[in-house]
Amino acid sequence: MEPASTATATDRLQRRVVGYWMLGDLLTTGVITALAWFVGRPLLAEHWQGWSTNLEHLLLGGLGGLTLLALVVPPLAYARWRYAYAGDLLLLRYGILFIEERAVPVKRMQHVDLVRGPLERLFGLATLVVFTAGNEGSAFRVPGLGAVDAQALRDRILEARGDGRI
């Protein structure tokens, strides 16, 4: 029996992930705003008697709030995110309101994916997705890794598995 490892999640994500999250959130917010303002608002104003300027201001306020969230949340999330690959465990710690700490034994991993979306490629980032068996809560994501780091991490995990079964 090994002594319980004292490792905690210590590694931080790449700082540019803040920019990536912000850009992604702002783009989503932009699309929602455009839809709500240029499609939803005229439709409501035309077909619903109860539409008033007050509701219009409420809508504007809501959209402004979304934009504010898109600007505020990424730095907070970045400040909280920690991960580590120590011993035979992949450790994650993240969350703003709800803080989660996850530990995944390497031997239990079924397969490991590296995901790079177009925006992520723009920022030179990659997301590592680890799957364990089972259907509930079986995928674990580590976003905002440098492309090279992510590959190195994946290779280390594969090496630790050792039997090429991933």
Added chain:
Amino acid sequence: MTDASEELPPPPRPTALGPMDAGGDDARRAAAPGVAVLARGHLHPAILLLRLLDALRQAAFPVVAGLVLQSWWFVGFGVLAFVLYLGYALARYVTLEYTLTADELRVREGLFERQERRIPLDLIQDLGFESSLLRRALGLCVVLVETASGRGVEARLDALARGDAEHLREVLLAPRARAEVRAPQAAADDHASAPPTPPAPEWIVHQSRGAELTLRGLTDLRLSAMFVTGYAALELADSLGVAVRLAGAARSAQEWLARFPPSVMAPILLGVLFVVMAFGVGTSVVGNLVTFHGFTLTLRGDVLQRRFGLLTTRQKTLPRPRVQRVTYEQTWLRRLLGCGVVKADSAGGSRSEGEDTAGGWDVVVPLARDATAAALLPALLPGVERARFAWQRGSARLVARMAVQGAALAAIATAALWPHNGPLAMFALLLLPAWTVLGVLVWRNLGFALDAEFLALRHGVLGRATALLPMAKVQAVVVRQGPVEQALGLASLTVYVAGGSPTCVPDLLLADARTLARDIGTRAAVAAAATW
């Protein structure tokens, strides 16, 4: 311990297993399609008769309704449905073929769109055999194959002759035992073919008596069961066309009741309530006696087998190494009487805790006394008898958390009700003491214990559920803190295993939860490395 009685299926046929033994590892690796086929078969022709009956039953309603209402559309629809259903059944019967090789089970079916499903034998978690009264009369049975997909049944062979199904089971279960025996030998001498191992003796682990099943039915006080029964009765009444008359009868009964003074009406209503309750309890007793009639749990080699059922007989295998979690569930009434239900999860199905799956597929022991259940555990989880569980309580701050939540709820409810109800809304403040009492109850039942090989968790309010998880099966550990929990320094711990739903221990001290998570993680990693 008694040996298998003559009720049990015949021992495996050694001839069928021959090719695989002779082939050894080389043949296994080189097993091309068509080589080393251990079993091959089709559905039994009698499936057509069953399907014909199904089709008739489905078509009967629209056709009869159409004839009565003189609407030819209905009749046409019924006939079309009949033809389509029968055609589908015929196509499936003609095309479905299963092949069992040393490595995998292949099920091929489809007329226009052929599909071939290949299930590696290593990945098969459980096998289930089900046989309704009609199927039994025809000598048929349904074979259900579960893999670790977590979606439950992966392949369903609708109707196999009894003998074929038993043959399939023997062949499917045999490689597991043999692979373990052969592994060390293969390294020493690759050519030595293992002598055909005699069938392992079958031990009876537990046999349910009628009294136990009756008690299970009596304590099965679930409103849902009553609703289901009531709904079925209503549906029957509706299909017989008496619903309209019943509604009329209910109205006249209401008028009749209205003539009585309240002092007479109350006993009458109580009597009706009692009759309804008695009906519910009676049906649940009968239901349990029928479903679990003659429940026998046996162990052969490393495979647990359950056989039960009066009308529909069911057999389910569960290889012991595949057990992910064993739970001992006690509803409050059963806890009061000192008994409970033992269930086991494999990676095959997924269910929520406390919920019964239809047909009792996951039940290992329908009802047992506390002491009996504890004595049974080593049969399900080998090694658990060595484990020393030092139970630890959760944090008493849990009560504080519940009180805070209760206060918040009470404030919101009072504020919401005040404009309409005035001072009466103050009754909502009772939520605070209620929540606090709930917190105390939850805290009293909450506990965890960590051993080198096993993790034990228990929780409940009035009833209690105790879960035993082998460390080697732990997939991931999650520590989670919500906003209130952060303020109080609490955290919940969730342990994931393959299949079944995750097991959660709420309201531990953050430091405890972290230490526990780290210990579990490390031990799981070590245990997994040892047994992978």
